Every structure is written in C-alpha cells, then in structure tokens.
Amino acid sequence: MTTNTTPQTDAVKQAPRPTALLYAVIGGSLLTIVSAFLAWTWTDEFPGDLTYYGSPAPIQFLSLVAALLTAAHALSALGVKGLRWLTPTGARKPVWILSLGTLAGTWFTVLAIVWVLGGVVHLEPGAYVALVGSLIPALAAYKLPDDSHKAAPAKKLPSWAEIVIIAAAFAVGLFVITFGIDTDDKEPQLFVTYLIIVGFAAIALLKSGLFDRLGLLTANNRQVTLIGSAAAAIAFPFIQQSGDTYTLIAVNILxxxxxxxxxxxxxxxxxxxxxxxxxxxxxxxxxxxxxxxxxxxxxxxxxxxxxxxxxxxxxxxxxxxxxxxxxxxxxxxxxxxxxxxxxxxxxxxxxxxxxxxxxxxxxxxxxxxxxxxxxxxxxxxxxxxxxxxxxxxxxxxxxxxxxxxxxxxxxxxxxxxxxxxxxxxxxxxxxxxxxxxxxxxxxxxxxxxxxxxxxxxxxxxxxxxxxxxxxxxxxxxxxxxxxxxxxxxxxxxxxxxxxxxxxxxxxxxxxxxxxxxxxxxxxxxxxxxxxxxxxxxxxRPEGLIANKRAQLEFHDDTADQAPTDLATAKAGA
Structure with a gap:
C-alpha cells in the first residue's frame, strides 16, 4: 500500500512547531518590555526625554503596551488558562498584526531618534534591545500556521459580569482617546507612534473576534451601553490636565x-x-x-x-x-x-x-x-x-x-x-x-x-x-x-x-x-x-464601521466557497 503525499502535506510536516514559534514571540515581546525601562538615547534633546532608566517615557510606554498585547495573545494561542478568550477566531492573525504594530512603532521611534539627533551614535543600548526585541516576534509570527476558524458561541455570563466588561471597555476607550488628544503638539513623533500602535491593535482585535463579542454584549445591554457612552463622554473634560487646549479640539471634533x-x-x-x-x-x-x-x-x-x-x-x-x-x-x-x-x-x-x-x-x-x-x-x-x-x-x-x-x-x-x-x-x-x-x-x-x-x-x-x-x-x-x-x-x-x-x-x-x-x-x-x-x-471599501448590508455587498464569499466545496466533495469521493 502506497501513501500519496502532496507538496502541501510535506510543507505542513516540515513546518516549525507552533509552540516554539509562540515562545519566540513571547521572548521577543519580553525583550521589548524590558527595553522600555532602559534609556534609548543619552541626550534629552529628543522630544520626550528617553534618557531615564526604570521610568518609561510616553513613547516607550506605547511600545511596552503593544508588546504586552502581543505576548498576551501568544499566551492565549498556547492555551494558557484565563487568556483563551482573547482569540475566539484564531490566534495567528492577531498575533502577527500586533507584532507588526510593535515592530513598526518601535522602529519608527528609534529611526526618529537617529533622524532628529543626527546619527546612530546618539542611541543607547536600550534602543538596540528594542529593535531586536520587536523584530523577533514579527519574524516568528509570520511563520505561524493559519488557525482561523469561526468563533464558538460565547459563554453566557451573569448580568453583572457583562456590565463590568462593558464599563471596562469604555474606561479603556476613554483612556486611549484621552492619551492621543493629550499628546504634546511639540512631540509629533509620539502621536505618530500612537497612531501606529492603536491602528494595528484595532485591526488585531477586529481579526481576533473580540470586537464582535463586545458588540454582542452591548447589543444585549443597550441601556448600559448608552449610560456608559454618556458617562465616558461627560468625564472627558474632567480628566484633562492641560486646561482648554485639547478640550477645544474635542469641541471641534463634535x-x-x-x-x-x-x-x-x-x-x-x-x-x-x-x-x-x-x-x-x-x-x-x-x-x-x-x-x-x-x-x-x-x-x-x-x-x-x-x-x-x-x-x-x-x-x-x-x-x-x-x-x-x-x-x-x-x-x-x-x-x-x-x-x-x-x-x-x-x-x-x-x-x-x-x-x-x-x-x-x-x-x-x-x-x-x-x-x-x-x-x-x-x-x-x-x-x-x-x-x-x-x-x-x-x-x-x-x-x-x-x-x-x-x-x-x-x-x-x-x-x-x-x-x-x-x-x-x-x-x-x-x-x-x-x-x-x-x-x-x-x-x-x-x-x-x-x-x-x-x-x-x-x-x-x-x-x-x-x-x-x-x-x-x-x-x-x-x-x-x-x-x-x-x-x-x-x-x-x-x-x-x-x-x-x-x-x-x-x-x-x-x-x-x-x-x-x-x-x-x-x-x-x-x-x-x-x-x-x-x-x-x-x-475595506465598506468603511471602518460598516452596516451589515455593505459588508454583504463587498464581502460576499459565496461565489468563492462553491468551487472549494465542490473540490472537497470530489476529494472525499
């Protein structure tokens, strides 16, 4: 009896073990986290002052958060109890996107230091640790096998737990928005890094299925969602540290x-x-x-x-x-x-x-x-x-x-x-x-x-x-x-x-x-x-937040699924 093998089967057999790749992602993320507590340059001429040890500057804090998110999703892929909820539709895409965001944000910051200060001689060891630490997860996550699948039905939670989750989501959203608006106009590098990290994180959470889960919770608790939205909006001026400077921006946005x-x-x-x-x-x-x-x-x-x-x-x-x-x-x-x-x-x-x-x-x-x-x-x-x-x-x-x-x-x-x-x-x-x-x-x-x-x-x-x-x-x-x-x-x-x-x-x-x-x-x-x-x-021709009709119009996969189903049926026969 002979066994027929295809190039695709051989590729799967020869692929690196996902566990090793995930450990590499976690290890690189930990390096990036450690680098945030090191000095990235020896001079305070770069906006934000990245000369301190043990005290991350705001721009370093962004790399730290991105690395934490990457490591958390990698741990979820490993099946760590308490973190599996992070990846209801699969871990490969969110881990890869988050690692790319960490890489892009960190490398942009280091290159900005070189550009503004005029050479690599202005870099401290922390910057090199950040470069290497952010590169490793991106390379390892790229090799991860695709494990995308339809999300299983979410477990029914008590009403108080759903309310707590919605309140926590609004609190995090308010913090993220306030952080971006409050960035100093004299530090454009900080805002660019913020856009990079937040953009990649949003795409990753969308691909992981967490936004869909949150959407179901808010749909089931409309009154709580409205109250939470109103409370977050009203709280914004009360948490401003710079007076009316950025409140005016918020008014114009409204x-x-x-x-x-x-x-x-x-x-x-x-x-x-x-x-x-x-x-x-x-x-x-x-x-x-x-x-x-x-x-x-x-x-x-x-x-x-x-x-x-x-x-x-x-x-x-x-x-x-x-x-x-x-x-x-x-x-x-x-x-x-x-x-x-x-x-x-x-x-x-x-x-x-x-x-x-x-x-x-x-x-x-x-x-x-x-x-x-x-x-x-x-x-x-x-x-x-x-x-x-x-x-x-x-x-x-x-x-x-x-x-x-x-x-x-x-x-x-x-x-x-x-x-x-x-x-x-x-x-x-x-x-x-x-x-x-x-x-x-x-x-x-x-x-x-x-x-x-x-x-x-x-x-x-x-x-x-x-x-x-x-x-x-x-x-x-x-x-x-x-x-x-x-x-x-x-x-x-x-x-x-x-x-x-x-x-x-x-x-x-x-x-x-x-x-x-x-x-x-x-x-x-x-x-x-x-x-x-x-x-x-x-x-994304339907827009960042699209209605269901637009999503069906632009992403109707029924035509693409029919040949695949037919090929599967023939293979099974």
Missing part, C-alpha cells in the same frame, strides 16, 4: 462629527452626492452670527440662544429646499456638480456682501467678528466654572453643549433611518427607477433628505459661530487644509461607513485630530489623505 452625520442622511441613506454641503454649515453660522449681538452685525440686535438656534436651522432648511427643489431632478455626477457650484457661490456671495460689491450684510471677507459668548440660565459659556472642585474652562461648556446637540442629531438620524421615509431613502439609493416603479415619489423623498441634512448642518453651525466667536467665508470651502470642508466631510462619511451612526463620528474624529496633531505635514496633507482613501477602497 461639530465636525455632527455635520458629518447630517451629510450621512444625504449621502449614506439617500445616496445623493453633495459636494457643497459645508455651505449649509455656513448658512447656519452666518444666520446665528447676525442675530447674536455681534458688534459687526448689520441687524444690531441680539436674540437668546434658543432663538438663534432656530434661526440658523430654519435658514439652512430654507436654503436646502431652495437649492434642492430645482436640482434634485438631476442624478449622479450632474447633481454633484450643481451642489459643488452652490458651495462656491455661497462662499463668494458671503465675501461680496460688504457694502461695495453688494449690500452690507456680512462684512465681506472680514466676516462677522466679536460674536458674544452664550449665556443660558445665568451660566456664561465664556467663563471658567468650578464643578466638584475641578475647574472647567470655557470650551468645556461648549463641549457639553455639543454633546447635547450631537445626541439630538443621533436621535433624529436613528429615528429617520428606521422610519418609513428612511426605508424609502435606502430604496432610492439602491435603485431609484425600481423604487419609483414601486410607488415611491423619488423627488419628494430626496428633497426631504436634502432639507433634513441641511437643517442638521445649520444646527451645528449656530454653535460653531459662538465657539469660534467669528465667521468668515474662508471657513466654508470645498477643500482646504483645515476641516470641516466639503471634501473632508464627504471623506469622513465614506471613511467611517455610510449609513451608520458610529462610522461618520469615527471618521470625523480621525480626519480632524490627525491634521491638528501633525501640523508639520500640512503641505503633504492632501497627498496622505488621497493615499489613505485608496488603501481604504482597496482593503
């Missing part, structure tokens, strides 16, 4: 994300490509500025904030209907060109209403400055306030206000998306001709989407006008170095995931925070932006 959610109604639900959406933000901001008591206002009176909000939202609503009514009979690229033209017309018109080229309403290119701070129920938003012994700056007041605005926008988006009109939007997006054949009034449905999206943008614009205390036409362009603008708003929706709530919020946060932290790359911002979109379209 404004950007709120406007992106409004655009998501138009693009994500109704499928209408709007390239001039930022103009609706400008309409709301200008309307609020004109009636909020600015010394440069042509109207010369001041309405209470609630009235100014209504004025801004109604002004954007009217502009949305006026622009949408004659143009929404167009489709595709033609509609995109018309909306792009509207955005440019708005910016130019605001610059010409200066009393010379047109009526004196907006003060022309100089804009409307000196917009007074809000005051609600005796609470002045422009002053610091002591809450529970913690001093909150002026921007913390606007932060809490924007949380309320975003909560309102999320509620409107969720209710509208799940309503009859929301289903009509989706039908129009998928196939307008078929939807109209089924009795849907396409023009009416699209006009409602356009008007609702414009109203939500105007609502955010009223707050933006008071936060910035000035409104100028240059803030509302199609594309520019500083978001929000129409290009970045559209990118936030596509990057995060069209038709979802969390997607545009995440996309807006990334697209605002990264340029704010990496100002030295401003000249190459659009280049990096384009490369990122190309990579996203190639590897």
């Amino acid at each position: 404004i950007f994300a709120t406007v992106a959610l409004g655009l998501n109604v138009v693009v994500g639900l109704a499928g209408l490509l709007d390239l001039g959406y930022v103009a609706f933000l400008g309409v709301g901001a200008y309307a609020a500025a004109l009636v909020s008591g600015s010394t440069a206002s042509a109207f010369g009176f001041q309405l209470p904030f609630w009235a100014a909000v209504i004025v801004g939202a109604l002004a954007s609503l009217i502009f949305g209907v006026v622009i949408g009514a004659p143009t929404l009979r167009l489709r595709g690229d033609y509609l995109a060109i018309v909306t792009l033209g509207f955005g440019e017309i708005f910016r130019i018109a605001m610059g010409n209403l200066d009393g010379t080229s047109g009526p004196d309403i907006t003060n022309g290119p100089n804009g409307i400055p000196n917009i007074p701070h809000l005051e609600l129920f005796g609470w002045n938003f422009g002053e610091s306030h002591n809450v529970g012994g913690i001093v909150l700056g002026a921007y913390a007041n606007y932060y809490f206000l924007m949380l309320l605005v975003m909560a309102l926008v999320i509620l409107v988006f969720a209710r509208a998306g799940n309503s009859r009109i929301g289903r009509a939007w989706v039908a129009i997006r998928e196939d307008e001709t078929a939807a109209e054949a089924m009795g849907i009034n396409g023009f009416k449905v699209k006009l409602i989407a356009f008007a609702l999206g414009a109203t939500l943008a105007g609502l955010a614009g009223t707050v933006q006008a008071h936060v910035n205390s000035t409104v100028v036409p240059e803030n509302y362009v199609f594309a520019g170095p500083v978001p929000p603008n129409s290009a970045f708003l559209l990118a936030a929706v596509i990057l995060g995931g069209m038709g979802t709530i969390r997607g545009p919020i995440l996309g807006a946060a990334l697209l605002f925070l990264i340029p704010a932290k990496l100002a030295f790359l401003q000249d190459y911002q659009l280049l990096a932006f384009g490369i990122a979109l190309i990579l996203l379209m190639r590897f």
